[in-house]
Amino acid sequence: MALKASELSVGDTYSECLVEDLKRTQIVQYAGASGDYNPLHTDEIFTTKVAGYPTVFAHGMLTMGMTGRMLTNYVGDGRLTKYGVRFTNQVWPGDTLNSTATVESVEDGIVKLKVETTNQDGTVVLSGYAEARVD
Template sequence: MRTGDTMELSVPPITRTTLALFAGASGDHNPIHIDIDVARGAGLDDVFAHGMLSMAYLARLLTDHFGQERIRTYRVRFAAITPVHGQPTCTGRVTGVDDGLATIELAVTLADGTTTLTGDATVAVDRQD
């Protein structure tokens, strides 16, 4: 693992089924994520993804590359909504490695270039990683 190394996870487009399943799994049944009438009542064209769904996909990027046991810190900032049918891409870039810990800059972006989530993580790495 070296400074500048990158990783990526492409996610299928967010469907209404994805939103309904995530609502059930997470216990977050906020109707703005699953009921188009509520979303329109709030001035939106349609429902949008839970921010925590994007955070979960970003966590998958980390666990796919390092395993859960190596994650020491994980922080995000929600920057924009992910509309239904949006296709997130999760990326990570190693910004430094020091004393067995790698710092990773994280982002989730949509096909149109919108960044919906930014963050960082610290993960334990071996010298041979």
């Protein structure tokens, strides 16, 4: 179910809801799977009293991982050749995230995508790009 170059146009978009009402437990799950146990993500007492944030927040890489799911659902399994992002705002428990890939070019069997993930307020939390092989 890979994409076909002949069926893609610049400006085409694909969107998915990544998560509704992000739970602290999912952040814990990600800490355990990734091995990043920074207490900023899971330890409310440390994060509020020592680090000075209002509550724990998601790993940037959790948002990148969830956004990656949107991308692979769009371009197909094993098709990504590049994927890069900037983390532009923090993601908090309770957030609902939507992510969109927009076709920027299709050339030589490669689709270039602009990638953006926003929260329920429309704030961009992740901004980046991806490239994938297309048929």
